[in-house]
Amino acid sequence: MGVPRRQRLRFTREIESARSEGRKLTDRAFVLHAQAAAEGDVVTKAGFVASRRVGGAVVRNLAKRRMRELFRKHQQELPPGLHLLVTARYPVTTENFAELSRRFVKFCRMVSAPAP
Numbered sequence: 001m002g003v004p005r006r007q008r009l010r011f012t013r014e015i016e017s018a019r020s021e022g023r024k025l026t027d028r029a030f031v032l033h034a035q036a037a038a039e040g041d042v043v044t045k046a047g048f049v050a051s052r053r054v055g056g057a058v059v060r061n062l063a064k065r066r067m068r069e070l071f072r073k074h075q076q077e078l079p080p081g082l083h084l085l086v087t088a089r090y091p092v093t094t095e096n097f098a099e100l101s102r103r104f105v106k107f108c109r110m111v112s113a114p115a116p
Helices: 012-021 057-077 097-112
Strands: 023-026 030-036 045-050 082-088
Touching: 012 030, 012 045, 012 082, 023 097, 030 097, 045 057, 057 082, 057 097
Parallel strands: 045 082
Antiparallel strands: 023 030, 030 082
8 A cells, every 4th residue: 555646746847946945844854845736636645755865765665654654644634736745764664653643643743734
């Protein structure tokens, strides 16, 4: 059970737009960039990034799998028409999944709330 293609940020322009124009929330295990999608786009999309600083290929893939699973489990808590870019940091591979879920849900609620 992965993230369907229609729910992924697939184009460089979408990823760069979310990174540069989106609201940034930082945690010790991940960085979340959230941006409202273009008018008429009601599907919440997500992209997942893990740099080499996270570790080798196996560790980076594990980090992205864990972040995809968090998104898949908690996507109903996000408002429709949102673009998320989740950048994994090293602790994402070693932390307890329940604790990661709790913090991810907290960030989802923060993103859902209107910006001050």
